[in-house]
Amino acid sequence: MGIVSPGFQGRPRRGDTRLPPGQYLTEGFPVLSAGPTPRIPTDRWEFVITTETGQEYRWSWADLMALPSETPTVDIHCVTKWSKLGTIWQGVSLDTLFTEVDSAADFALVHSYGGYTTNLPLEDLLDGQAWIAYRYEGEALAPEHGGPARLLVPHLYFWKSAKWVRGIQLLLTDEPGFWETAGYHNYGDPWREQRYQGD
Numbered sequence: 058m059g060i061v062s063p064g065f066q067g068r069p070r071r072g073d074t075r076l077p078p079g080q081y082l083t084e085g086f087p088v089l090s091a092g093p094t095p096r097i098p099t100d101r102w103e104f105v106i107t108t109e110t111g112q113e114y115r116w117s118w119a120d121l122m123a124l125p126s127e128t129p130t131v132d133i134h135c136v137t138k139w140s141k142l143g144t145i146w147q148g149v150s151l152d153t154l155f156t157e158v159d160s161a162a163d164f165a166l167v168h169s170y171g172g173y174t175t176n177l178p179l180e181d182l183l184d185g186q187a188w189i190a191y192r193y194e195g196e197a198l199a200p201e202h203g204g205p206a207r208l209l210v211p212h213l214y215f216w217k218s219a220k221w222v223r224g225i226q227l228l229l230t231d232e233p234g235f236w237e238t239a240g241y242h243n244y245g246d247p248w249r250e251q252r253y254q255g256d
């Protein structure tokens with residue numbers, strides 16, 4: 058049984074710390090983008106889940122706004138070693154979006170406006186672990202941070218949290234995304250320091 062400190066949020070960790078191995082704390086909010094910032098007006102924004110059989114489930118911005126939202130407070134961890142604790146978001150849980158989806162797939166490839174992709178097991182997007190986030194710290198999500206909406210999967214390194222998210226492709230076999238193809242770890246658990254292939 059670890060030491061319980063007042064105000065402690067999140068799962069207790071070995072050493073009673075919320076900082077994964079090799080990470081340091083940052084107070085700022087660095088911008089990390091592999092290319093230019095796409096600008097997607099909300100009246101042209103849509104989000105599509107495509108199953109392994111090609112069936113599509115679509116949400117317009119108005120559809121997304123009409124769904125119940127959550128306000129998760131989470132710690133985020135970038136593979137370049139900064140972590141930010143207690144960030145506050147608003148978004149729709151992927152459990153909500155997946156309720157009507159009929160699929161036998163085990164894998165997901167996330168697609169962004171601008172062409173970025175990242176892969177993860179479908180189960181990592183479910184059970185209260187992931188959101189389509191559209192507000193950060195009480196404000197509309199800024200374009201450089203992925204606005205109008207980004208994926209938020211805080212239990213994996215932050216490169217899995219695709220900015221400007223456009224859709225999720227469900228797959229029967231795993232397919233690496235942009236950074237995973239370039240040598241980053243396929244899964245990316247910050248607590249096991251899975252930064253690069255072979256870690």
Ligand SMILES: Nc1nc2c(c(=O)[nH]1)N[C@H]1C(S)=C(S)[C@@H](COP(=O)(O)O)O[C@H]1N2
Nearest residue numbers: 087088089090091135169173202216219220
């Ligand atoms: N579409 C897209 N999503 C992305 C990236 C990117 O380059 N393009 N970078 C990833 C990486 S490496 C990190 S650390 C975070 C950075 O998010 P931030 O710029 O809001 O801090 O976004 C992730 N999602």
Ligand SMILES: [Mo]
Nearest residue numbers: 089135136216
């Ligand atoms: Mo990153």
